[in-house]
Each structure stands twice: as C-alpha cells, then as structure tokens.
Amino acid sequence: MANCQASPANGVNLAVEIAGLKMKNPMLTASGTFGFGEEFADFIDLEKLGGFIVKGTTLEPREGNPYPRMAETPSGMLNAVGLQNKGVDHFISDIYPRLKGLDTNVLVNVSGAKIEDYVAVAEKLAPLEGIPAIEVNISCPNVKQGGMAFGTTTDGAEAVTSAIRKAWPRTLIVKLSPNVTSIADIAKAVEGAGADSVSLINTLMGMAVDVERRRPCLSTVTGGLSGAAVRPVAVRMVWQASKAVKIPVIGLGGISSGRDAIEFMLAGARAVQIGTANFIDPQVTVKAIDWMEEWCRRHGVADINEIVGEI
C-alpha cells in the first residue's frame, strides 16, 4: 500500500503557473461566456476552477450591438454582442467587492477602442490586489476599433501591449485574434513588447444568412464564430504560437471536455479556457478538470506540466 501512496494515482499535480499567476489547475473560463462567475454559482463551486475571466471591460459603459446578436451554426454559434458592459468603474465598485474573496483567480478581460483607453482601464485595475492578471483583448471582431485592429498587425499588437505593460504590474496576458495570416508573427510581437502570456484563439470572423428572410442572421452582418466547430483551427494555432514564443500559451477555442483540454495542452497550451461549452453544460468546467486528473492517472502522468507541448 505504501507504493500506492507514492504513485501518481494518488497524487496527480494539476497546478500550473502562468508567469506568476498560480492556478490550482489549468482550467479557466473564457471571457464573455461566464458573466462575472456568479451566473454559474448555482451549478458549480467557482473555487474548483483555476480561475475565471470576467466579461470584457471597457473604460466607458457600452450598450453593445443591436439585436439579433446570435445565430446557431453547425457545432457552433456566431455572436455579435459587441462588448456590452457597464464599464470599469462599475466593475470596481459593484462587482469586484463580491468576487475578491473567492479562493480562485479572478481575471479581467480588458478591451478598448484606443490605446489610451486600454491603458486607462489597466491603471484603474492595477490597485486591485484581488486581480492577479488581466487579459487584453486585441481581437474582438464585433466592434470597430474593438481591438481586432490592434490584433491583426504586428505593429498594432506591439504598440498596445507595450503601452499596457507600463500600466499593469502583474501578469499580463494578451488575447490573440485568429483572423491573421501568421499567428506566430503576432505572438512574437506581443512577447517582444512585454506580454507574460498569450491566449488564443478569440472567435473566427464568420457570417450566416437567413435564406427565407433573405437577410443576414446578425444585425452586424458578420460576427465571431465559436464552439466545437473552431477547435481544430484553434489547436493548430496554439501549436504554431507555442513553437514561436517562450512565454506560456493559454489555449481556447471550442474546448468542450477534459479530452479537448488535454489536446490543447499536448499541442502547447500551459492552461486552457472553456467558453461556449459553458452555455451547453454549465458544469462542463469541473467535469473537465475531473476528467483531466483521471487522464493523468491512466497515463501515469504525475504532473500535468509534463505534457505541455509534447507534440
């Protein structure tokens, strides 16, 4: 029995670290799919997560795009929410006090139209000790100047990253757009500008048409595709980005199970995010964590960090 105690079966390490951000497991939730966490508190123990990333936050309140904002597509969905949020001041005064005591990492996704706006949000969040990291969204496809303009050129990505780097003292994650020719080039530019980590992929730009009404399904015509449909694209980009940079990569895009999370880690992700799948199963995150632990046991993996980038 003494041997059993020492075996991985009884002691799998799922803890990972992203440049100072210590997580009890690699599981995060993707911004915009998990509200402020509280929306899921009836279904899961939020403290079982490695962390969660709250809805994209901007300097000023935003009402977002007109309805309709959503269209179901094969194994996925398009959205055009357009960063509806009540602004960073509301987050600090009304949301943060409720979340800061949680025994998990609460990350804020930061969006903006201008570099000064990103910097201003980061400066306002910087004093909040309960926020160990921010994720900078340079990849929202649904807002003009909503970030994707920064995320699709190396110069733009570098400029916004280096400006925020000066304003944000803790872990800085930059969320990359898949709507680019070379994800490796963008990842390298962001790394060079001082990012601690990159997360990818944000949604893929897509479009759907209602053929009976002969109108676009979304008010904005185009929107962001997410869900299982994008997963192979995301795995490929995580693999390419992780080969191109030394900083840790956080993988997301269609992850719907522990199996999918392991797939991303083998391809190079140090941590993962579950997004759209939260809509289908509000308990998917904790089920995936359990499955990942079981997978490690079956494969004799004592520390999940061992498998990162095995491919």
Add this chain to the structure above:
Amino acid sequence: MGKKQIFEATITANRPLSERYSMLTLQLPDTVGDIEVLPGQFVEIRVADSPSTYLRRPISICDYDSETRVMTLLIRRAGEGTDHLCNLPCGSKLDTVGPLGNGFSIPAPGSTALLAGGGIGVAPLMLLGKKMKDNGVTPRFLLGARTASEILLAEEFAAIGEVSVSTDDGSAGEKGYAADNSALDSRYDLVCTCGPKPMMVGIARKARRNGSPCEVSLENLMACGLGACLCCVEPTLKGNLRACVEGPVFNTEMLLWEL
C-alpha cells in the same frame, strides 16, 4: 428567485396537439427538491442525438405541480431541435436547466386580468391562470391561432376562466388577429401576453389605449439562458436588459416599443 438547477427529467407523456405542436409531460427527479416555478419562467433543454442542434432550446413552462414535480411543456416544431423533442417517446430523459428568468405579476385578489396568447405563446398562461385563480383573480383568456385546429388547450383554459378565440381564417371565434378581438375593448387591472411580436405589440397598444397595465413575455434568441452571453438583450429604459434574467417578462412601460 429560486436556485437554478440542472437535472434529468423523464418524459412520461407526449401528446401531439396538432401537426405542429406537442405537449410533453415531464417527471422531475426528487433531487430538485421543493422548487417554486413562477408563471412565465422557462427551462433550457439539451437536444441529444441531433447533431445540428448545438445549443439548448429555451422552452416556456406551461404548468408545474410542485407536489408531484410534474412539469408540462408545449413545443412547436420550429426546426430540427424542436422537431426532435416532439418525436421523443415516453421514458426518454431530458437534460434540463431551470427554472430560469422572471415571471408575470399576480394581481391582488378581486382584480381583473386578461391573458392573451398566440400560437405556442399560450404555454405560460396555463400556470399563470392557475396561480391567479388561486389568488382570487378569475382571469379571462384570449387565444389566437391561424386556424381552429391550432387553438391549443382551449378546454383546459375554459376550466379556469372565460375563453375568447381569434383565428386568422375565422374557423373558430372571431375572424382576424387576436389584437383585434373584442375582449380587448375593456379595461383590465393587468393584461399579460405571450406570442409573436406583432401580436404582442397590437395587444399592448390596445391595453395602453384602455388604460390597462401590460406585461409581455419575449422570445428573443438565446444562447446560454443564464445571463452570461448577453445575446438575448432587449432595449429598455434601463438600457439593454437580458431576456433570460431580467425577463422574459417585461412591463411594456419599460420597453422602447412604439405603442
């Protein structure tokens, strides 16, 4: 508001009401405990074995008996997902999240109320009518449909209160739109409506003209149903509000509809 739950319900009856509609009776498991269901709330159902149905389907709760934990749902064949639900045999398990959203108001005892439903929109009016009656309000129902065979649950509604009917083709009740039914010529202490938006707008207009407060249940496209995705928002005096959390029921005074 009660706690949201995820549970596996068992279909104990599947009764086709017409070519396009079915009524599913679900037995909820004991594990859900004593839940209170507000009239107007909905559940999100996962459609298994339907590859093209990726998201859950939001379905209005038609009736719920908290003693026996029996829930009924009306389902319209609107696409592959709901088609699949309408075809499920007894004994099938349904992965269900709920109850979600808010509910209609129940007016004070002795008040007058008109509950107007079009097509599948009659669903929430069953539990609403029962709860009103329990509270000393005898509601009047207005049911609208394209044709007589699609008037849903008329007998069940008649057991609760007076029923008026409108059909597009005049095959039952008054010919024409529900919003033009003579039942709307009176003032009520509350008008509640659920159905296609043009019908609800018409009813809300009549209600306003007669000085009746009016609550509408919106069917905005939804992804999560939990308040996280912000897809189902409705413009209101307080900005864009989520039909799945702050709704689906809104007082028309809150909305930006042109009435």
